[in-house]
Amino acid sequence: xxxxxxxxxxxxxxxxxxxxxxxxxxxxxxxxxxxxxxxxxxxxxxxxxxxxxxxxxxxxxxxxxxxxxxxxxxxxxxxxxxxxxxxxxxxxxxxxxxxxxxxxxxxxxxxxxxxxxxxxxxxxxxxxxxxxxxxxxx
Amino acid sequence: xxxxxxxxxxxxxxxxxxxxxxxxxxxxxxxxxxxxxxxxxxxxxxxxxxxxxxxxxxxxxxxxxxxxxxxxxxxxxxxxxxxxxxxxxxxxxxxxxxxxxxxxxxxxxxxxxxxxxxxxxxxxxxxxxxxxxxxxxxxxxxxxxxxxxxxxxxxxxxxxxxxxxxxxxxxxxxxxxxxxxxxxxxxxxxxxxxxxxxxxxxxxxxxxxxxxxxxxxxxxxxxxxxxxxxxxxxxxxxxxxxxxxxxxxxxxxxxxxxxxxxxxxxxxxxxxxxxxxxxxxxxxxxxxxxxxxxxxxxxxxxxxxxxxxxxxxxxxxxxxxxxxxxxxxxxxxxxxxxxxxxxxxxxxxxxxxxxxxxxxxxxxxxxxxxxxxxxxxxxxxxxxxxxxxxxxxxxxxxxxxxxxxxxxxxxxxxxxxxxxxxxxxxxxxxxxxxxxxxxxxxxxxxxxxxxxxxxxxxxxxxxxxxxxxxxxxxxxxxxxxxxxxxxxxxxxxxxxxxxxxxxxxxxxxxxxxxxxxxxxxxxxxxxxxxxxxxxxxxxxxxxxxxxxxxxxxxxxxxxxxxxxx
Numbered sequence: 150x151x152x153x154x155x156x157x158x159x160x161x162x163x164x165x166x167x168x169x170x171x172x173x174x175x176x177x178x179x180x181x182x183x184x185x186x187x188x189x190x191x192x193x194x195x196x197x198x199x200x201x202x203x204x205x206x207x208x209x210x211x212x213x214x215x216x217x218x219x220x221x222x223x224x225x226x227x228x229x230x231x232x233x234x235x236x237x238x239x240x241x242x243x244x245x246x247x248x249x250x251x252x253x254x255x256x257x258x259x260x261x262x263x264x265x266x267x268x269x270x271x272x273x274x275x276x277x278x279x280x281x282x283x284x285x286x287x
Numbered sequence: 288x289x290x291x292x293x294x295x296x297x298x299x300x301x302x303x304x305x306x307x308x309x310x311x312x313x314x315x316x317x318x319x320x321x322x323x324x325x326x327x328x329x330x331x332x333x334x335x336x337x338x339x340x341x342x343x344x345x346x347x348x349x350x351x352x353x354x355x356x357x358x359x360x361x362x363x364x365x366x367x368x369x370x371x372x373x374x375x376x377x378x379x380x381x382x383x384x385x386x387x388x389x390x391x392x393x394x395x396x397x398x399x400x401x402x403x404x405x406x407x408x409x410x411x412x413x414x415x416x417x418x419x420x421x422x423x424x425x426x427x428x429x430x431x432x433x434x435x436x437x438x439x440x441x442x443x444x445x446x447x448x449x450x451x452x453x454x455x456x457x458x459x460x461x462x463x464x465x466x467x468x469x470x471x472x473x474x475x476x477x478x479x480x481x482x483x484x485x486x487x488x489x490x491x492x493x494x495x496x497x498x499x500x501x502x503x504x505x506x507x508x509x510x511x512x513x514x515x516x517x518x519x520x521x522x523x524x525x526x527x528x529x530x531x532x533x534x535x536x537x538x539x540x541x542x543x544x545x546x547x548x549x550x551x552x553x554x555x556x557x558x559x560x561x562x563x564x565x566x567x568x569x570x571x572x573x574x575x576x577x578x579x580x581x582x583x584x585x586x587x588x589x590x591x592x593x594x595x596x597x598x599x600x601x602x603x604x605x606x607x608x609x610x611x612x613x614x615x616x617x618x619x620x621x622x623x624x625x626x627x628x629x630x631x632x633x634x635x636x637x638x639x640x641x642x643x644x645x646x647x648x649x650x651x652x653x654x655x656x657x658x659x660x661x662x663x664x665x666x667x668x669x670x671x672x673x674x675x676x677x678x679x680x681x682x683x684x685x686x687x688x689x690x691x692x693x694x695x696x697x698x699x700x701x702x703x704x705x706x707x708x709x710x711x712x713x714x715x716x717x718x719x720x721x722x723x724x725x726x727x728x729x730x731x732x733x734x735x736x737x738x739x740x741x742x743x744x745x746x747x748x749x750x751x752x753x754x755x756x757x758x759x760x761x762x763x764x765x766x767x768x769x770x771x772x773x774x775x776x777x778x779x780x781x782x783x784x785x786x787x788x789x790x791x792x793x794x795x796x797x798x799x800x801x802x803x804x805x806x807x808x809x810x811x812x813x814x815x816x817x818x819x820x821x822x823x824x825x826x827x828x829x830x831x832x833x834x835x836x837x838x839x840x841x842x843x844x845x846x847x848x849x850x851x852x
Contacts, residue, residue, distance in 0.1 A: 201542045202763045205528040282752040
């Protein structure tokens with residue numbers, strides 16, 4: 150769905166399409182993880198995921214991933230209807246194992262980065278990105 | 288040998304004593320009618336550096352009344368912690384006597400009668416006197432402005448911030464950071480900042496297209512003072528494009544960016560900074576969390592949430608200073624910096640009692656120069672008030688009750704919404720309401736009062752969304768405003784529930800019926816972040832309403848039931 154909550158504040162168009170609950174991880178996301186890791190355990194640490202706490206625009210949220218020594222990093226938007234965002238593969242000559250992109254988030258949800266390390270182990274980082282109508286600050 | 292940690296604690300205790308004895312004396316001296324400017328400014332100069340902090344002035348050039356909140360709830364780890372204590376609890380925590388000048392300055396109780404006793408607060412000509420006095424003690428003191436300066440009054444609106452720029456330039460700050468300034472629109476902000484004779488700082492002000500630091504705003508600036516190298520790092524309001532209209536400054540992106548803050552701290556330390564000061568518009572709880580995550584900040588001068596605290600709050604080795612709003616306070620922070628580290632700190636929150644502090648004549652003249660073209664419009668009396676009119680409080684305030692009444696009656700709405708901003712001075716019973724007073728609580732660059740239809744379900748979505756911006760237990764997800772004020776509708780809120788489950792018992796007050804999620808209601812409000820919002824300006828709506836009332840009376844608002852406080 151198009152993210153329209155912010156735009157509707159004050160005009161209330163398309164209000165019926167809205168929901169307030171955080172978007173839950175769907176089964177497709179779990180399937181993608183299982184496919185990538187083969188069901189292996191994932192360590193916390195070793196991969197850094199940088200994302201805003203609150204999205205300025207849910208349609209284009211800048212994120213950055215970095216995992217020194219990784220051969221691949223998969224990024225998932227756990228609550229999107231199609232959770233797959235990108236998988237970055239790094240060859241042996243890659244100068245650094247980091248990437249940045251912009252993603253579209255259908256609502257408040259977790260973004261997950263999973264790094265496949267050179268030794269075949271996996272590491273995971275999670276960031277909750279809130280998508281909000283906005284209000285008024287002090 | 289005394290360790291650095293012990294030393295800091297000793298000197299924290301010492302600063303608390305300065306605060307406590309100062310406050311105690313004020314109460315006694317005021318009772319003897321002997322409180323003077325000298326006593327307000329009394330400060331035993333300490334160490335080798337002085338910082339002067341002003342923040343969240345919101346365009347207030349002249350003395351005003353400003354009532355502090357009665358309801359200011361903390362959640363999660365901040366429940367019951369400063370600044371989330373008010374009234375008697377606040378006075379007890381800081382040893383402030385009931386009815387004393389400090390009680391008047393820092394707490395809400397008995398406000399109208401104390402306001403008559405102690406008079407108005409603030410006024411930039413009084414602030415100038417205080418700044419000049421500190422500079423007389425310490426000529427190279429750093430003056431740092433935490434932002435929300437070029438917004439919030441009739442003259443500020445009509446000059447697009449130029450009145451405040453002129454006055455602040457005369458006060459000669461050394462650096463500034465930003466929030467509402469951006470609602471002037473990026474072209475105007477860029478124009479002012481390009482000509483600014485001091486540093487415009489924000490390590491978290493980024494170019495939105497490239498997600499790289501914005502060229503116009505530097506992350507930090509070095510100052511050589513008292514034989515030490517001071518790094519001042521700016522932190523603008525993180526959630527500007529969310530809390531305010533993104534379309535007004537689409538070239539800019541913000542965010543907390545604490546990993547970049549750490550990188551900046553490391554960078555200035557590597558370049559030889561002896562002391563690191565962050566000039567912040569994060570809001571107090573966000574600053575507390577950031578101080579726990581980012582290592583190496585000595586002092587955070589905190590703004591945005593309008594808290595005024597008579598003592599620093601210590602997180603690890605970081606001292607956080609909160610200096611109030613609307614020109615009501617100036618903080619003086621003296622630092623002892625030696626051998627590349629901060630050895631001690633002494634602090635005083637100076638309330639600007641406008642009847643006690645002599646105005647600086649040059650600044651008075653400059654202020655009057657800004658106001659002169661608009662003098663007749665500013666002074667026009669629109670009505671009177673029988674009630675105390677104030678804004679601060681998590682759920683409502685009498686000013687917003689009045690504004691919501693105006694929206695319902697002037698715009699023929701079932702329900703009214705007024706944004707939970709924290710700026711806007713107070714009026715006491717018997718006061719005239721002038722046009723200036725109305726603009727002081729409504730002025731902004733997107734003041735259109737919309738009228739629209741919303742379903743009951745959508746109204747709940749809005750309330751849940753805004754509630755989570757205040758009561759999310761993680762401060763990094765808080766935007767630092769208060770709850771949207773609602774007229775014509777009551778509700779129950781359980782602040783400790785997750786988003787989607789806080790709001791219940793929504794009731795249309797005029798019928799006493801429960802709000803039907805499927806039914807459509809006419810809603811009037813103002814300050815929409817949506818581009819192209821149509822409607823008359825809110826100050827015109829409020830002026831028309833007050834004119835019809837003549838004398839305004841605002842009845843106590845009992846329509847919000849708060850659970851979990």
